[in-house]
Amino acid sequence: MLALSxxxxVLHSRAYRETSALVDFLTPQGRLRAVLRGARGKAGTLARPFVPLEAEFRGRGELKNVARLEAGGIPNLLSGEALFSGLYLNELLIRLLPAEDPHPAVFEHYALTLQALAQGRALEPLLRAFEWRLLDELGYGFALDTDRHGQAVVAGGLYRLQIDAGxxxxxxxxxxxFQGADLLAMAQADWSAAGALAAAKRLMRQALAPHLGGRPLVSRELFMTLKEPPRD
Known part of the structure; x- marks a missing residue:
């Protein structure tokens, strides 16, 4: 099979056999799992999360082989809360994105979000925007300015989310x-509106929960541990 660059x-990597690694990659062609041979050498130093890569994969089955792996841009250096945010994005993609299902828009938005995290931009708007884009691309999105009956959301109204309906x-x-005013602010990505970000976080948790299979996100638990105040 011809290997195309x-x-x-890298979304996740773990040791495989003696000198190889089993790696989950995000590409414009979807999420791919591949064996990286010689993972303790130069290729292994590249196979780290948040590093733009150029890769070639071989194989017809679900488990590919990495034929070539090279740096494809400037690494996104994440630390602290930005690092945990990046790990959260990676875990979402592994859990939600079907294998070998092309989503070039998700790939592009992921790359831009990593750059924004590395630049120190505010975390919450970036995370909410990524969650929303991912749900929409996978066909799980819903309108924020109209209800499930096609009526306009009213600022003074109250609404609840019905999964798969709106x-x-x-x-x-x-x-x-949810307050209608918060939903309308989300629709406009107006994060200056009081309560909009907190409401968006609740809404995205409700929308994501059915697609996570009841298993908690490890990165979310680690992030909460990071934010807990130290005990005496």
Whole structure:
């Protein structure tokens, strides 16, 4: 099978046999799993998360072989909360993105998000935008400015999310509902609106939960541990 060069990022890597690694890559052609031979050499030093790569893969089955791996750009140097945010993005892609299902828009948005994280941009808007784009690309998206009946969201209204259907108007305040004003701010990506970011975080958790199979995200737990105040 002809090996074609394409841009790639490492999502996850683990030791495989004596000197190889089993690596999950994100490419414009989707998420690929491949064996990287000689992982303790030069190729292994490149096979790190957040490094833009140029890669060639061989093989017809689900498990490919890395035929070539070279640096494809400037590494995105992430640390602290930005590092955990990057790991969160990687885990989302591994858990949600089907193998070998092309999503070039997801790849492009991921690369831009890594650059923004490396530049020290505010984390929460970047994460919410990535979650939203990923859900939309996978066919799980829904409108934020109209409800499931096609009616415009009203700023003073209350709504709850019905998975696979959209926003349902509700008559009274209850756990898990959203203010119409917050939903409209999200639709415009207006993060200056009070409460919009917190509401967006709740909304994305609700929207992602059914697609994560009930298993918690390891990166989210690590991030929460990082943010916990030290104990006496």
């Amino acid at each position: 394409q841009p790639a990022f 926003l349902e108007p509700v008559g009274q305040l209850q756990p898990g509902v």
